[in-house]
Amino acid sequence: MxxxxxxxxxxHNIQLTAEEKLANTIVNRLVAQGLLPQALAEQxxxxxxxxxxxxxxxxxxxxxxxxxxxxxxxx
Amino acid sequence: xxxxxxxxxxxxxxxxPVELTFDHRKPITLIFGENGSGKSTIADAxxxxxxxxxxxxxLRRGVRKKDHIVAANGRSSDLSVEIxxxxxxxxxxxxxxxxxxxxxxxxxxxxxxxxxxxKVTEETDGERYQTLADFITVANIESCEAELRKVxxxxxxxxxxxIQQKLAAETTLQNFWVExxxxxxxxxxxxxxxxxxxxTALEAQIEADTVLHRQLEQVLNDxxxxxxxxQQRDEAVAMLEKARQEMADALQVQTNAAxxxxxxxxxxxxxxxxxxxxxxxxxxxxxxxxxxAHVETALARLQTLLTLQEQLESRQKALTxxxxxxDNQLGHWRNSYRALHHLLSSAPISxxxxxxxxxxxxxxxxxxxxxxxxxxxxxxxxxxxxxxEKRVNQHNALKTHLHTIDxxxxxxVEKQALAQRLRQMHDLVKEERxxxxxxxxxxISATVADMYNRIHPxxxxxxxxxxxxxxxxxxxxxxxxxxxxxxxxxxxxxxxHLDTLGLCVYLALARQSGNAIVVLDxxxxxxxxxxxxxxxxxxxxxAPTFGHVIVTTHQxxxxxxxxxxxxMEADLIELYGWNMxxxxxxxxxxxxxxxxxxxVSTPHLDRQKVASAAGVLLEQxxxxxxxxxxxxxxxxxxxxxxxxxxxxxxSGKLLSTLRxxxxxxxxTIHEIPxxxxxxxxxxGSWIRNQVxxxxxxxxxTISDNDVRQFAQNTLALADALQCDHCRQLxxxxxxxxxxxxxxxxxxLRLHPLQKPA
Numbered sequence: 001m002x003x004x005x006x007x008x009x010x011x012h013n014i015q016l017t018a019e020e021k022l023a024n025t026i027v028n029r030l031v032a033q034g035l036l037p038q039a040l041a042e043q044x045x046x047x048x049x050x051x052x053x054x055x056x057x058x059x060x061x062x063x064x065x066x067x068x069x070x071x072x073x074x075x
Numbered sequence: 076x077x078x079x080x081x082x083x084x085x086x087x088x089x090x091x092p093v094e095l096t097f098d099h100r101k102p103i104t105l106i107f108g109e110n111g112s113g114k115s116t117i118a119d120a121x122x123x124x125x126x127x128x129x130x131x132x133x134l135r136r137g138v139r140k141k142d143h144i145v146a147a148n149g150r151s152s153d154l155s156v157e158i159x160x161x162x163x164x165x166x167x168x169x170x171x172x173x174x175x176x177x178x179x180x181x182x183x184x185x186x187x188x189x190x191x192x193x194k195v196t197e198e199t200d201g202e203r204y205q206t207l208a209d210f211i212t213v214a215n216i217e218s219c220e221a222e223l224r225k226v227x228x229x230x231x232x233x234x235x236x237x238i239q240q241k242l243a244a245e246t247t248l249q250n251f252w253v254e255x256x257x258x259x260x261x262x263x264x265x266x267x268x269x270x271x272x273x274x275t276a277l278e279a280q281i282e283a284d285t286v287l288h289r290q291l292e293q294v295l296n297d298x299x300x301x302x303x304x305x306q307q308r309d310e311a312v313a314m315l316e317k318a319r320q321e322m323a324d325a326l327q328v329q330t331n332a333a334x335x336x337x338x339x340x341x342x343x344x345x346x347x348x349x350x351x352x353x354x355x356x357x358x359x360x361x362x363x364x365x366x367x368a369h370v371e372t373a374l375a376r377l378q379t380l381l382t383l384q385e386q387l388e389s390r391q392k393a394l395t396x397x398x399x400x401x402d403n404q405l406g407h408w409r410n411s412y413r414a415l416h417h418l419l420s421s422a423p424i425s426x427x428x429x430x431x432x433x434x435x436x437x438x439x440x441x442x443x444x445x446x447x448x449x450x451x452x453x454x455x456x457x458x459x460x461x462x463x464e465k466r467v468n469q470h471n472a473l474k475t476h477l478h479t480i481d482x483x484x485x486x487x488v489e490k491q492a493l494a495q496r497l498r499q500m501h502d503l504v505k506e507e508r509x510x511x512x513x514x515x516x517x518x519i520s521a522t523v524a525d526m527y528n529r530i531h532p533x534x535x536x537x538x539x540x541x542x543x544x545x546x547x548x549x550x551x552x553x554x555x556x557x558x559x560x561x562x563x564x565x566x567x568x569x570x571x572h573l574d575t576l577g578l579c580v581y582l583a584l585a586r587q588s589g590n591a592i593v594v595l596d597x598x599x600x601x602x603x604x605x606x607x608x609x610x611x612x613x614x615x616x617x618a619p620t621f622g623h624v625i626v627t628t629h630q631x632x633x634x635x636x637x638x639x640x641x642x643m644e645a646d647l648i649e650l651y652g653w654n655m656x657x658x659x660x661x662x663x664x665x666x667x668x669x670x671x672x673x674x675v676s677t678p679h680l681d682r683q684k685v686a687s688a689a690g691v692l693l694e695q696x697x698x699x700x701x702x703x704x705x706x707x708x709x710x711x712x713x714x715x716x717x718x719x720x721x722x723x724x725x726s727g728k729l730l731s732t733l734r735x736x737x738x739x740x741x742x743t744i745h746e747i748p749x750x751x752x753x754x755x756x757x758x759g760s761w762i763r764n765q766v767x768x769x770x771x772x773x774x775x776t777i778s779d780n781d782v783r784q785f786a787q788n789t790l791a792l793a794d795a796l797q798c799d800h801c802r803q804l805x806x807x808x809x810x811x812x813x814x815x816x817x818x819x820x821x822x823l824r825l826h827p828l829q830k831p832a
Contacts, residue, residue, distance in 0.1 A: 019213045022511045026216070026504055035500050051215030055226035058219075062496040 023048035036061055037068050076182040076590050076622035077102070078121075080159040085149030086123070087116040087130075090658035098646035099161075102618040105643070106627040107634040108650030113659035114627035118186050118596035119144075121625070124156040124167035125184035125592060127174040134190040141169065146658070158182075160592075160622075182622065184592040185585040192577025192598060196553065197565045200544055204551040210584040211515045211551075213508065220504045227497035234490045241483035244476040251469060270473045274466075281463045287418050287427075288456045291449055294411040298446055301408045301439075304401040311397035315390040322383045338377065342370045409435065412442055415449075426455050509543065515587070516541045516551070522583035523576070526617075530575050530609045539564060539576055571601040575610065582617055590622040597627050607633065611642045638667045639695045644801040644820070666802060667692050668793045675786045680779045686767030689786035690718060693756050693763070696792055697721035699804050700753075703814060704729055704830040718764075722757035728831045730754075735795050735805075736813075736824040752792040759785040798823035 016024065027045045030036035036044060040061060047053045077099045084092040095117065097104050108114045119130025129140040145154050156167040156174075160182050167176040194206040245263075252262035259265035337356060344355045345367045354361050374381070413435045419427060430452070433445040520541040527539050540561075544550035555564045555576075564576055578598060585593045599610060611633075618624045626645070628634070637645045651660040671688045674681060698721060701708060706724035708716055716724075725733075733749035762785040765774050796804055798816035805814035805825035814825035 018511070018515070019215055022213055022216055022507060025511075026507045029503055029507065030500060033499070033503065035496060035503065048216055048219050051218040053219040053222055055222050055229065058223045058226045058497065058500065059230070059493070062493055062500060066492055066496055 017049075020049050034069060035065055037065055040064065076160045076592055078104075078158060078160050078592060078623050078625070079162070080157070081117065081120060082155075082157040083116075083120045084155055085146040085153040086156055087119055087144060087146060088113045088653055088659055089116055089120075090146045090148045090655065093659050093661070095648060095661065097623075097648075101644060101646040102621070103614065103624045103626065103643060103645040104648060105633065105637050105645040106625065106648045106650065107629070107631070108627070108661075109629050109652070111653055112629075112650035113653050113661075114629070114650060115188075115596055116659065117625075118188070118594045118627060120156045121158070121184050121592060121594050122186045123174045124158050124165055124176050125181045126186070127167070127176055127181075129174070130186065131188055131190075131596075134188065144169065147655075182590075182592055183588050184594060185581055185588070186594040186596060187578065187581040187598055188596045189574075189598055189600070191581065192574055195577045195580050196568070196573045200550040200552050203553060204549045207551060207580075207584065208549070210587065211512055211519070213511060216504070216508055220501070220508055223497065223501045223504060227494065227501050230490060230494040230497055234487060234494050237483050237487040237490060241480055241487065244479045244483070248473065248476050248480075251473065266473050266477055269470065270477055272470065274470050277463050277467055281460055281467065283424065284456055284460045284463070287415075287424065288453065288460065290411070290415045290418055291453060291456075294408070294415045294446060295450055297404070297408040297411045298443065301401075301404045304397070304404040308394070308397040308401045311390070311394040315387075315394045318383070318387045318390045322380075322387050325380055325383050334373070334377070338370055338373050339381075342367070342374060345370060405439075412446075424456075426452050426459065513543050516543055519580070519583045519587065522586060523579045526579040526582055526613055527576055529613055530579070530606060531572065532609075539579070569601075571603070571606065574599060574601050575606065578610070582613075586617070586620055589620070592623045592625065593621045594625045595627070597629060599628070600630070604632070608636075608642060611636065615643055639692070640666065640668070640797045640802050640804045641695075641699065642803065642806055644803050667695075668790065668797065668802075671786055672790055675783055675790065680783060682766050682779060682782050684767075685786045686763050686765075686782050688767075689789040690760070690763030690767050692793060693760065693789045694718055694721060696756075696789070696796055696804075697725070697753075699796070700725060700733070703805070703825070706830070718757070718760040722753070722760065725753065726830070732827050732831055734826050736826070737795075737799060738822045738824075740800075747795045749792070749795060752788070752795055755788040756785075756792050759788060796823075796825070 023045050026048060027036065027041050030044070031038050031041050044053070044061065047057065078097045079099045080094065080096055082092065082094045083089050093113075093116075106114055106117060115131050119132070122128045122130040123144070129144050132138050132140045132143055141151070145151050151169045154169050158165050158181075165176055165178065165181045167174050167181075169175075191206065195203060198206070248266045249262045252258070252265050255265070259268060341355050345351060345363065349363060351363050351366070352360060354366055416432060416435050419432055427449060430448040431445060433441045520539070524538050524540065539553065539555040542552045542554070544552050553564060554561045555568070557567050564573060568576065578595070581595075582593065585591050595614075599607065602610065607630075614624060614626070626633075633643075634647070634649070635641075637643050637647055647666070648661055651662075653659055667688070671685070671692055674685045674688060694716075697718070698716070700706075701721055701724045704725075706726070706729070708714075708720060708724045730750045730753060733753070735747050735749060737745045737747065739745070759781070762777060762781055765771050766777055766782055798805075798820055800822045801816050801820035803816040803820065803823075805816055805823055807815045807821075808828060811828070813828050815821045816823040
């Protein structure tokens with residue numbers, strides 16, 4: 001579930017800031033609970049770290065997750 | 076991040092440029108200065124360049140930060156601050172709104188002032204949270220969380236709106252249903268069934284009725300116009316008859332009416348033939364001008380007849396016109412009636428079934444009787460159209476509302492799912508963020524408690540503890556134990572306890588940031604000697620975890636503690652009185668030992684100064700030893716002792732066992748017995764009294780060499796007792812085997828640990 005880039009960062013012993021650590025935890029949990037599509041995990045992580053997730057972004061993320069869930073149910 | 080240089084100009088009290096050079100090998104810098112010497116200006120300059128803040132001005136009311144940050148003699152554009160850390164330089168100037176530092180990755184600085192302490196320890200939970208928010212919160216993620224909270228609320232509102240709109244549509248349907256007398260037992264069933272009914276027949280009926288109604292109105296209008304045209308024609312006939320009668324009456328009076336006609340003809344001829352020279356009637360030769368004059372004269376006489384003749388002609392024309400209008404209107408009327416007749420015969424309707432419809436080519440009066448009967452039916456036709464239209468409109472409204480209800484039901488389900496999803500996301504983000512902040516707070520709390528207990532060991536007031544108040548956003552409680560109970564520290568702590576608690580909080584926060592510059596701006600004014608010593612120990616021990624600790628103080632005790640190597644290895648900077656001409660003045664302050672060494676090595680010996688300084692240093696060294704070994708001294712108030720008293724307090728047995736071990740950087744241990752060094756000093760201690768302390772005739776008998784020797788003996792003892800590395804006297808007995816120098820150095824050991832029995 002972990003963001004590949006973050007995993008790579010860990011392998012290279014790149015130290016995450018407190019904000020990055022928290023963003024990573026949040027994104028991982030959102031993905032694990034099906035609240036965020038894995039494909040959007042990375043961009044969500046960076047947007048969280050930079051404080052750039054606005055109302056419309058959250059709405060779009062939730063809609064995409066719902067859409068994905070609906071498509072999954074239809075299969 | 077160790078500070079090497081700090082330069083500032085036209086900043087606060089710096090009316091002249093100031094440059095401070097720090098000894099970057101030392102983790103602590105002590106800046107001593109009496110009140111008003113510029114200590115806070117230095118702290119503010121660091122805050123300005125490192126944190127882009129207005130320093131102490133941020134905490135004061137009634138000041139204009141942007142104006143008052145500038146020195147009294149300067150302009151905003153003159154202000155500049157520069158800092159050099161680890162070989163890298165940053166510069167700051169006053170921007171439009173706030174300080175601007177270039178490059179923008181300035182070292183982080185924690186600047187603690189007394190006002191901050193009050194905010195942390197004595198303010199409300201909310202204000203405490205705000206004060207510490209920068210340190211404990213994750214601003215970017217909190218900003219994203221706030222956006223998530225807003226969108227979750229917005230979607231909830233959308234759900235509510237959709238539900239309200241659906242409810243309104245259902246209420247409308249219900250009202251229709253009630254008006255209809257509650258058929259089918261359920262308004263939705265009724266509405267769905269009604270909306271399925273075909274309206275084609277009803278719409279066709281409306282169409283037919285509307286066409287008939289419109290055509291009937293048209294015929295009636297045309298009939299009205301025909302009436303008016305007949306009336307106007309009859310009036311024209313009457314007027315013509317009247318004119319004829321008037322002409323006949325006039326002709327009875329004017330018998331020569333025939334002449335009138337002849338004259339008018341003659342005038343017309345003469346006007347048309349101006350060259351004629353004969354009378355057109357009798358052919359008698361006559362000039363044209365006299366002929367026309369004669370004709371005009373005769374005609375004037377016959378004017379009345381002429382007027383009547385014109386009136387007659389005019390009325391004849393009017394009659395002809397009225398008859399034309401009437402014939403035209405009659406044509407319209409018959410056409411309209413023909414169309415109506417066609418409608419009634421091709422699609423008869425029940426409302427007109429009882430009417431006897433006259434044929435199209437019958438006389439006007441018969442047709443008018445038919446029209447009169449039809450006109451009486453008009454209101455009924457109109458009412459039937461309106462009733463049918465109402466039913467069709469209601470049917471359309473039912474369909475529209477049912478469509479709205481179905482659509483909103485679908486939208487509501489979608490939006491409810493979205494709202495639930497956003498709520499789950501928000502709960503998750505909030506929970507993680509709160510846990511993160513709580514972890515940070517817990518960590519700080521543990522560090523604060525540890526530091527506080529090191530300053531106040533074995534005291535009943537202790538164990539300060541931070542906690543996020545989860546019931547309120549942005550609320551941070553601070554409590555401590557008092558015996559068996561918990562309460563806010565402000566309730567029971569003394570001012571000194573609150574000061575040290577605030578210090579511990581800031582040091583704990585600074586520790587979170589690792590390599591930060593920590594500035595303590597004259598914060599410890601209320602603590603007593605023993606607590607100050609433990610605070611110094613704490614700062615010594617914590618200093619390696621920070622980039623640089625800069626302490627400003629006006630307490631001379633602290634300055635002396637450093638100068639005489641009694642507990643703190645620090646770079647010393649002393650500020651002198653500030654004035655309007657030079658602004659701030661400062662110099663590096665040498666340790667007392669270095670001061671004396673410089674004075675002794677000067678070719679021209681200042682005898683009094685050297686003897687006095689050596690005596691003070693020796694007193695301080697012996698004071699340390701007698702204190703460490705609890706040597707017996709006579710009780711005094713205040714407890715100040717002469718050199719003689721101090722030297723005789725050290726017993727012979729202790730003197731024989733006193734030794735130091737100095738450890739080189741390669742680990743080699745050099746052992747130095749102290750007895751010969753102490754004896755050499757104390758044997759010459761009288762020189763201090765003779766030369767350095769009092770007026771004495773015998774002073775003249777003492778040579779410069781004797782004075783120099785006394786000082787050098789004292790320096791030898793100081794060099795033995797002070798660590799080569801940290802320049803501290805042994806003060807730490809935590810090993811349980813010996814005394815050692817402070818902090819993490821431990822390169823000097825003093826034996827024995829205790830006075831021999």
